[in-house]
Amino acid sequence: MSDVSIERVPKGRLGVWFLIAGELVIFGGFIAAYILARLEYPEFGSKEAAGALNPIVGTINTLILLISNWTMVVAHEAALEKNVAKMKNFMILTLVMGLVFLGIKLGYEWPTDFHEGHTISSAKAIAGAEAGGEVMKVSLFWSYYFLMTGFHGLHIVVGSLVIFFVMLSCSGGENLHRVELAGAYWHLVELVWVILFPMFYLIK
Amino acid sequence: MSAHHEQSFLSKYVFSIDHKYIAKQYTITGIIFAFIGGLFAVAFRIQLAWPGTDIPLVGVLDGMKYNMLVTNHAMIMFFWAAMPILLAGLGNFTIPLMLGADDMAFPKLNMLSYWIFLVSAIVLVLSFLAPGGGAATGWTMYPPLAATQNVDPDANFLVNLWTGGSLLILAVALEFASMLLGGINFLVTSINMRAKGMKLMDVPAVVWMLNLATVDFMFSVGPLIAGAVMLLFDRIFNTGFYDPARGGDPILFQHLFWFFGHPEVYVVLLPALGIASEIIPTFTRKPLFAHKWIVIMAVSSAFIAMIVWAHHQFVAGIDPRMAEFFSITTIIISIPFAFIMFAVIATFHGGQIEIKTPMLWILGFIVFFYVGGVTGIFLGSAGFDMYAHDTYFVVAHFHYTLIPIVFFGGIAGFYYWFPKATGKMLSEGLGKLHFWTTAIGLNMFAFPLFFSGLTGEHRRIFNYSSYEPMMVDWILQVRHVATYGAIILAAAQLIFFLNIILSAMSGEKAGKNPWKSNTLEWVADSPPPHGNFTTPPTCYRGPYEYSNPKRSGSDFWPQNEQ
């Protein structure tokens, strides 16, 4: 790594990238734990578990999040062209999409799961071979599901706040470079969802 | 930010965004917690030597209290003493100064990370006050014990949150978040804010090591943060991630924990090595032997450190074939460190050695760390670890690594940079007295434990009366000696505080460059003003150009001089 290529990078962008790397490793920890648990317990794919999730809703949500990322990129391009009005509109669009995503997840999907009796610690007792009496293995899938989608949702909230405040701080046309940084963080959310979606909804 | 502008008391000392004050805040907090942790250690050492004594403040130790003290001793010493002093404190002070920068890249983020750290410390203290007392699960927090201790499955989650275990996990997670933010700051600063003309090999070794430590931390801490959250959920939401009775897998947590837990050792070790590689050239008036290769080896060790984690779990019931792989990587990691130690030793030959206090501490660091290092081979070898695991052999080993790292390395750095940080010198005489008492304390405390460990004395036992072979006369003597050693070790630190107080009252003024050193921090005034340098320095050469024949007149050649 030659010094020149490094020092061309504004420190803000460097910082955000290190933050993204850190976040990726944290999410990676969850994802790794999920994959390992899933290797250990095949019943994760069963009807009571992954089978009970509705992939259609999941797909719709995924596409919404994807489009919100696209609007964010467009906002960034607008920022590069110093076109503040366009930038603001597309950032607002992004925020709306993010809220719709959250709305579907918290307003429709989770309530449905709760209604079907799946909570973060819900359990279906089955006889455990050596664990002494009853073990409740199916609950693990739902624990992971609520934990990780919740953690991802938290990041969507944070990302939306970031975008919102960046939008305010840039509305005068100054420090537009922040748009890209906020965008990078927002794309992190998409980046993680790209992994979470198939892991929970598609792989039975 | 512009240099030299007036600040109110609050913005200067409390909510400071000046890296030097943040460094001092970290260091002072760390020292306070090191003191608390030390008192814990003294308390349970007394219980071990004279079971059933009524110890002031803690009373007679039963199994629970003993476990709690052991657990929190380890936790405090590692996460609230070693990390803030050696990573956050040292890094915040040295990195901008040695790079010729006016401050960290993100001063406000820097302040934020300190305040998050402080909150984590407060949460830790709260965990002692929670019903049932602090966590008593061993610092490794292995579930299912850690997932169930003091937990009432039927109570609502706030009740379970208000327990020692949950609060401890919360505090640890917060601490990691703070160190993560601080680490981002370190890396960006070192990459972007180097002085004009400073190439990668002109960066002093300590900055290299600090950044490597940060990278190791950044890439390894994620799984543990995830694991800690899951453990917390096991406690407060009755999930079953780790509890087999609820369908989980306890070994998974051990992997998540040690994937971080081992690099963590290098996170504190590398800065200490960095301190050594600054102090030794200064006091031998020689260049650091094979400087480039030391850096390269440090990088490689930082990477190998990421793939040795399971050697803490040889007997934990992991796949035996894995254990063989990890045993090999563990012993491989001795290679880069052997190189670094050899190079450091080679640096002494043919120098003009002046044994000032920092040098004395570094000599102690090298010798005692060697003991810890070679005993690491015993435990890295899975075949013998089967026997030595969880015995006092392990205890002696990691106290011989961590006390040299944190005490000897850290205090050497403290004596070395104290004149820069405060403008006052510390007393040489008291410093040397401090060294010898600490050295005696360490060896009295830790060395005998190797022998009692070899007999199979297993750790975390509050009272050995149920084990006949552990009650023979010489082992009782060993426990007494170790306890006296621990007390000496703790008492020796009073000399340290005395030294600081005396220097604050009547220390002689330190010039800009009391040690005649090369690196850029010695160009600034001591103490450096807000903004560090009156004129941003330019770097012309490497940091270790001592006794260079090309240089006439003086035996050192500051980086900023033509």
Place this chain on the structure above:
Amino acid sequence: MADEKDYHGKQNYVMLLGMIGLLVIGMVVVSKLGLSRNTSVMLIAGLGAVQFYLVLANLMHLKYEPALINLVAYLSVVFILLFIFGVAPDTLMIPLKITE
């Protein structure tokens, strides 16, 4: 802020959006095809990886960033994979131990 001269090439984001969208649909379709479990998992994982790369490289402009940032970003992924491969034999070992 330091120099803000932007070294990002222009690219057609609509097409990118379309590609990723198609990949998402593709994953769903694959999951519905009722292939053998392993094949479908393989395919889905592959498609997911492609999306991951597209998002990382194009949306997040990683392909325009200097080597160091690429290193950091990909290292974080590499270490997680390393972790998974390091632990997988262990978790896979358990059922056979139980039934002994």
Place this chain on the structure above:
Amino acid sequence: MSFLPEAYSSVAPEVFSLFKLILFLTSFWFTVSIAALFYGVFTSLKKQGGKAKYITGDDWSQSKYIWIPLVLVVLCDFWVDVETAHVWTTVEIADKMPAADYEVKIVGRQFQWDFVYPGPDGKLFTEDDVSIADGNDAELVLPVGKVMKLHLTSADVLHSFFVRQFGFKQDVIPGRILTRWVQPTKEGRIELTCAEICGSNHGTMRNWVKIVSQEEFETFLKNLNSGKVAMATK
């Protein structure tokens, strides 16, 4: 090493000899390095008007003094690795395990060890298994010279099966059964301890291992199955 306990199992001598090998190698390197350090320090203390040598250690003529020792260190590491792999394989790898003469299931619970012997049908994990649960007085009875297959598990939290004289320990995990083996080589009554923190009374979790001749062991099994052993429950 007189500090190490007396070996009661076939593997303990190997483990302890591995210790001696590593002790030999490490103490050699420790002595050499520290000697080199102090030689360097005391031969080059500050003298009036003395000048330090300008040694960067970049070219081979200087750096060979640390590269050559490093290569030797690598060789020693290799040696240790080979020995380690040998010992580890004999003790831990399941398919390297000798044919078992008897089996016993060992259950750790807070804060005691229970032992489950096969019932009249001579097979473990069947209905008629006999379990000995007698607080901290329960004895694990083993026949001398015979290969005993140990099925280790736990009822609540992590414990660690540790008999010093056997030279190895093994954490026991709830929900899993780990299989290890031991071949006692001497008769006697030694301590079985828990080496993994398991709660408030971890410090008192101690049971006994009683190694008897094979005849005594057979009679012990008979009495067990006819319920003549105290605290034996079906």
